Amino acid sequence: MSVKHVWGVLRLKINMNKIYLDFAATTPVENRVLKEMNPYFAEKFGNPNSLHSFGREARMGVDLAREKIANHLNCLTTEIVFTSGATEANNLALKGAVQATLRTLKNDQKVNIIISNIEHHCILDTAEFLTKQGVEVIYAPVDKEGLLKLETLEALINENTILVSVMYANNEIGTIQPIAEISKIIKKVREKRKNSLPIYFHTDAVQAVNYLDCDTEKLGVDLLSISSHKIYGPKGVGALYKKSNVVILPQIHGGGQEKGLRSGTENVAGIVGFGKAVELVSQESEANKRIAELRDYFLNNLLEKIPNIFLNGSLKERLPNNINITVLGVEGEAILLHLDEFGIAASTGSACTSASLDPSHVILSLGLPAEAAHGSLRFSLGRTTTKKEIEFVLEKLPSIIEKLRKLSPVKINKRLLKK
Ligand code: PLP
Numbered sequence: 179m180s181v182k183h184v185w186g187v188l189r190l191k192i193n194m195n196k197i198y199l200d201f202a203a204t205t206p207v208e209n210r211v212l213k214e215m216n217p218y219f220a221e222k223f224g225n226p227n228s229l230h231s232f233g234r235e236a237r238m239g240v241d242l243a244r245e246k247i248a249n250h251l252n253c254l255t256t257e258i259v260f261t262s263g264a265t266e267a268n269n270l271a272l273k274g275a276v277q278a279t280l281r282t283l284k285n286d287q288k289v290n291i292i293i294s295n296i297e298h299h300c301i302l303d304t305a306e307f308l309t310k311q312g313v314e315v316i317y318a319p320v321d322k323e324g325l326l327k328l329e330t331l332e333a334l335i336n337e338n339t340i341l342v343s344v345m346y347a348n349n350e351i352g353t354i355q356p357i358a359e360i361s362k363i364i365k366k367v368r369e370k371r372k373n374s375l376p377i378y379f380h381t382d383a384v385q386a387v388n389y390l391d392c393d394t395e396k397l398g399v400d401l402l403s404i405s406s407h408k409i410y411g412p413k414g415v416g417a418l419y420k421k422s423n424v425v426i427l428p429q430i431h432g433g434g435q436e437k438g439l440r441s442g443t444e445n446v447a448g449i450v451g452f453g454k455a456v457e458l459v460s461q462e463s464e465a466n467k468r469i470a471e472l473r474d475y476f477l478n479n480l481l482e483k484i485p486n487i488f489l490n491g492s493l494k495e496r497l498p499n500n501i502n503i504t505v506l507g508v509e510g511e512a513i514l515l516h517l518d519e520f521g522i523a524a525s526t527g528s529a530c531t532s533a534s535l536d537p538s539h540v541i542l543s544l545g546l547p548a549e550a551a552h553g554s555l556r557f558s559l560g561r562t563t564t565k566k567e568i569e570f571v572l573e574k575l576p577s578i579i580e581k582l583r584k585l586s587p588v589k590i591n592k593r594l595l596k597k
Contacts, residue, residue, distance in 0.1 A: 196521040197567045201408075201499060201560030202349055202385060203525055207451065208410035214454040215412065218447035226444050227435065236446045243453025250456045251402065251419050252393040259418045259439045260449055264384045264405035265300040266429075267418035270440065271380045271401040272304045272343060274426030276313055279340045279376060281427075289375065290314035291341040292334050294326050294355070296348050296540045301382060305343075318344070322545045324353035324491035332363050337371065341378045346386035346397075350540040350556060351491030352500025354390065357381050361398025378424055384408055384416075388459060389466055389497050400424045404456075406448065410561070411455030415448035465561050470498035473559050476568045477501050483576045486590050490541055490554060499559040504541070504550045507590040508582045513555055516578040522571055525556045550594055 224232030295317040380401035405416040432441030490502040510526035537551030
């Protein structure tokens with residue numbers, strides 16, 4: 179079956195009448211992934227922890243997926259811990275590493291962790307949880323472009339810092355952080371450190387996997403989280419890369435699966451699909467180039483056709499599929515509802531927090547006021563996005579905004595355009 183044909187089938191699944199521009203929230207399961215998973219539901223249904231042939235067959239599926247993921251991340255298979263997704267992987271990384279270190283402390287020694295202030299809520303909330311265990315959390319600010327400056331981070335690290343967690347690419351504005359450069363700083367600190375505390379570096383690479391090199395050796399990270407459903411794999415499965423010499427404590431106890439780091443019978447079909455999805459990522463460089471061109475075309479036209487809007491975050495250091503604009507004088511949610519009437523799916527902020535009407539912490543972190551955050555709108559393109567779809571959105575969106583602006587009591591604050 180040709181690649182073109184596979185994508186044709188996939189497009190039908192999404193539904194031809196609708197336009198999905200929310201690939202950062204989740205992606206459809208790719209046909210080849212689905213095919214690989216299928217036998218593991220009813221045919222190869224064994225428990226991978228059983229010693230008999232049924233179990234061994236399932237174990238082989240899990241092992242092969244582990245190999246594919248380890249291959250992609252350029253690490254050992256023993257360095258992959260399967261989880262239920264990136265939320266769990268991030269919890270395991272932060273709580274696991276911090277709690278393992280806390281166990282070794284003497285004489286009320288104080289420790290801190292550093293996270294960027296644009297992290298996903300599963301990092302922010304886990305860090306907040308750790309404050310209750312006596313850990314200080316230091317927030318590293320990003321600049322108005324949504325980028326973390328190396329000097330800023332370096333100045334925040336001190337002798338008591340045991341973990342730094344900075345996301346590779348942001349889920350709302352798509353900005354890319356200099357992970358390999360940050361690793362060099364951490365390495366330097368580690369080498370010069372006078373006390374016996376470890377300092378680990380974790381990155382949430384969930385949004386990066388489709389587009390950026392996730393070679394753990396090149397990145398120099400100790401811990402890295404990924405999720406299957408953002409890369410055309412099934413939901414409910416993810417993984418934590420944990421470098422061999424990093425000590426973490428499990429957060430789920432039981433049967434001792436995943437070398438004791440994550441108990442619970444493995445989600446075999448999910449893991450098999452995840453492995454295939456990761457394998458397919460490396461074949462997508464052409465598709466990614468096309469996505470980047472389409473995104474640029476979309477963005478340029480948006481900026482040309484709609485007055486009083488601006489792009490949030492750096493254009494240069496940005497995922498090729500992301501657009502996040504602020505539309506002044508209108509609520510992002512109102513635009514979403516109107517787009518939905520035309521079958522167009524976009525987003526404000528991240529899918530996980532869209533139930534909340536609080537202004538996005540990411541947009542606020544750019545130094546913008548709440549009114550700019552309330553008017554933010556994210557379009558994230560994917561492998562199946564077509565120019566025709568983009569043209570349709572470009573046809574509908576300007577009039578939706580014009581109509582909403584006429585009805586809106588909110589005044590357009592032109593001063594924000596110069597920021
Ligand atoms: N981290 C980032 C950057 C994300 O975008 C998401 C999902 O939106 C997550 C973590 C959580 O991943 P999962 O849905 O696999 O728990």
